[in-house]
Amino acid sequence: MFWFSIGLLAIVALCPVAVSAIRFAKRQRGGAVVLTSLMLMFGMNTQITPPPPPQIEMVQRQAPDDEPNV
Numbered sequence: 001m002f003w004f005s006i007g008l009l010a011i012v013a014l015c016p017v018a019v020s021a022i023r024f025a026k027r028q029r030g031g032a033v034v035l036t037s038l039m040l041m042f043g044m045n046t047q048i049t050p051p052p053p054p055q056i057e058m059v060q061r062q063a064p065d066d067e068p069n070v
Helices: 002-027 029-043 055-062
Strands: none
Touching (some): 002 029
Protein backbone atom coordinates (compact mmCIF):
# COMPACT_ATOMS: atom_id res chain seq x y z
CA MET A 1 0.00 0.00 0.00
CA PHE A 2 2.94 2.29 0.69
CA TRP A 3 4.33 2.00 -2.85
CA PHE A 4 0.88 2.50 -4.33
CA SER A 5 0.50 5.79 -2.44
CA ILE A 6 4.00 6.89 -3.54
CA GLY A 7 3.08 6.14 -7.18
CA LEU A 8 -0.21 7.98 -6.84
CA LEU A 9 1.58 10.96 -5.33
CA ALA A 10 4.08 10.98 -8.23
CA ILE A 11 1.25 10.91 -10.78
CA VAL A 12 -0.54 13.79 -9.06
CA ALA A 13 2.70 15.77 -8.86
CA LEU A 14 3.45 15.26 -12.57
CA CYS A 15 -0.06 16.07 -13.86
CA PRO A 16 0.58 19.84 -14.22
CA VAL A 17 3.75 19.11 -16.20
CA ALA A 18 1.83 16.76 -18.50
CA VAL A 19 -0.94 19.31 -19.05
CA SER A 20 1.56 22.03 -19.91
CA ALA A 21 3.39 19.66 -22.29
CA ILE A 22 0.13 18.87 -24.08
CA ARG A 23 -0.68 22.58 -24.39
CA PHE A 24 2.83 23.24 -25.72
CA ALA A 25 2.45 20.44 -28.27
CA LYS A 26 -0.86 21.90 -29.49
CA ARG A 27 0.57 25.40 -29.89
CA GLN A 28 4.05 24.57 -31.16
CA ARG A 29 3.74 21.42 -33.24
CA GLY A 30 7.12 21.80 -34.92
CA GLY A 31 8.89 22.22 -31.59
CA ALA A 32 7.11 19.20 -30.16
CA VAL A 33 8.16 17.11 -33.16
CA VAL A 34 11.78 18.22 -32.79
CA LEU A 35 11.85 17.46 -29.06
CA THR A 36 10.24 14.06 -29.58
CA SER A 37 12.72 13.25 -32.35
CA LEU A 38 15.67 14.21 -30.14
CA MET A 39 14.38 12.08 -27.30
CA LEU A 40 13.95 9.12 -29.63
CA MET A 41 17.38 9.54 -31.24
CA PHE A 42 19.31 9.78 -27.99
CA GLY A 43 17.16 7.24 -26.20
CA MET A 44 17.76 4.55 -28.83
CA ASN A 45 21.46 4.19 -27.86
CA THR A 46 20.64 3.26 -24.29
CA GLN A 47 22.03 -0.18 -23.58
CA ILE A 48 20.04 -2.27 -21.14
CA THR A 49 22.14 -4.85 -19.36
CA PRO A 50 20.35 -7.94 -18.08
CA PRO A 51 20.41 -8.51 -14.33
CA PRO A 52 22.85 -11.09 -12.98
CA PRO A 53 21.49 -14.59 -12.44
CA PRO A 54 20.26 -15.48 -8.96
CA GLN A 55 22.78 -16.98 -6.56
CA ILE A 56 21.03 -20.38 -6.67
CA GLU A 57 21.56 -20.70 -10.44
CA MET A 58 25.23 -19.84 -10.11
CA VAL A 59 25.71 -22.58 -7.53
CA GLN A 60 23.91 -25.14 -9.69
CA ARG A 61 26.06 -24.27 -12.70
CA GLN A 62 29.26 -24.83 -10.73
CA ALA A 63 28.18 -28.22 -9.34
CA PRO A 64 29.89 -31.21 -11.02
CA ASP A 65 27.88 -33.78 -12.96
CA ASP A 66 26.77 -36.84 -11.00
CA GLU A 67 26.59 -39.04 -14.08
CA PRO A 68 29.78 -40.82 -15.23
CA ASN A 69 31.12 -39.97 -18.65
CA VAL A 70 30.80 -42.83 -21.11
